[in-house]
């Protein structure tokens with residue numbers, strides 16, 4: 437027997453309808469690409485998003501067509517997102533940090549018909565325009581006063597383009613399983629792969645992160661969304677914020693410590709989210725200026741392991757709660773958050789801070805387990821590490837235009853991460869499976885050694901890779917970028933590590949480099965490091 441409730445499809449634009457109707461006065465504040473701070477409201481965003489949808493219709497864009505954006509987090513980018521998705525087209529976010537060859541591949545693979553682009557990224561588009569076979573039009577996210585000269589064909593300023601239509605338009609009637617958005621994973625090997633979100637998965641993900649033990653957004657919050665919309669949906673904030681009626685603050689291109697601090701202070705931001713490197717910049721700025729964070733009460737740190745020192749600084753020096761999160765593009769992207777729970781309230785502060793180093797526990801709508809190489813389930817004992825598998829309505833079941841199966845026979849997605857899960861449900865990543873160091877038949881966690889090494893005074897960044905070893909099969913090499921003027925040598929770093937990690941995890945050597953290579957989403961490129969140091973010989 438079926439239930440007798442309404443068949444009400446979960447569609448992304450209904451979030452904006454709800455936000456505009458019930459919180460229409462709520463502000464969105466942007467540090468514009470042109471420079472000044474711009475203020476608008478949820479009601480205006482909806483009105484302009486409807487104009488985007490109508491203008492796309494005029495351009496002949498049909499349901500399922502791909503329309504791309506290469507843009508900072510701004511209110512115009514939000515309008516474009518909701519307009520594209522509400523029109524039934526697929527919003528394809530392009531990461532400007534990708535290599536030209538990757539962008540060439542992605543745009544052609546997605547067959548994007550229109551690209552919305554910020555003025556900052558015009559040179560990237562101009563260099564690639566002759567290779568973009570499917571692109572018919574470029575819409576520059578600015579007004580005619582700020583429109584630069586450009587060699588792009590069929591190009592128009594966004595404000596002129598939407599001024600040509602009114603907002604008398606309706607969102608498309610769609611099946612909730614229709615594709616809404618497309619984001620390619622940068623992929624360290626092979627071509628990038630397209631993760632195709634549906635309206636349903638995006639709405640559910642927005643609701644999921646609004647649960648109190650995830651980001652827990654409320655209408656009273658002021659949220660600074662630093663994590664880019666081109667980096668896995670700004671961790672769902674573009675949906676979660678208007679759904680909650682919170683104030684949305686967007687940094688545009690200003691990611692440095694001072695610019696971020698100004699927004700935190702002036703907009704009385706209560707919750708914010710970004711990768712660790714952004715927080716390093718802010719913490720340095722706070723240290724130099726002696727400023728405090730009176731309004732901020734929680735900071736989400738994810739995309740890479742949050743260094744223990746960062747947890748301690750935010751929590752102890754600034755009285756800001758750290759929510760350490762883990763996820764991936766294929767998971768929409770949030771998979772876990774490290775909020776304390778009832779059972780952890782008996783722990784003392786020190787033990788709680790230690791627990792926050794783990795990547796956290798799953799909210800409702802994510803299932804997670806670890807398995808061994810044979811695919812057998814492993815215990816949740818906090819010690820046994822294995823392949824981390826996930827399941828849920830916001831997890832990929834395949835990649836765009838790729839036929840190969842991505843799920844196990846019983847429907848699990850292999851994250852490619854190696855992790856432990858403890859009896860309270862807290863998961864800890866020890867490595868990517870590709871980066872794991874196998875020494876004497878046991879695994880050394882490169883992430884844990886890196887976490888300790890960045891705590892060493894004078895170390896700006898650390899990476900640990902495994903290199904072949906005749907006796908142990910692999911041994912760890914520690915690669916370090918020093919802070920400017922730091923007095924450090926291999927012996928002082930090893931002395932610092934001594935006693936903080938297991939003896940057999942101690943790196944066999946330490947090398948100092950000018951720079952550690954990163955991927956487009958800010959992750960250390962271990963493959964590149966392994967090939968760079970492939971001829972390295974351990975001194976002992």
Ligand code: ADP
Nearest residue numbers: 668738739740741761762763764765769865957
């Ligand atoms: P995102 O775009 O959200 O960074 P990617 O798909 O590019 O996601 O990368 C996901 C991978 O990033 C994860 O599988 C994991 O290896 C790593 N990662 C994400 N968050 C964390 C974290 N908090 N700690 C350690 N690794 C993390």
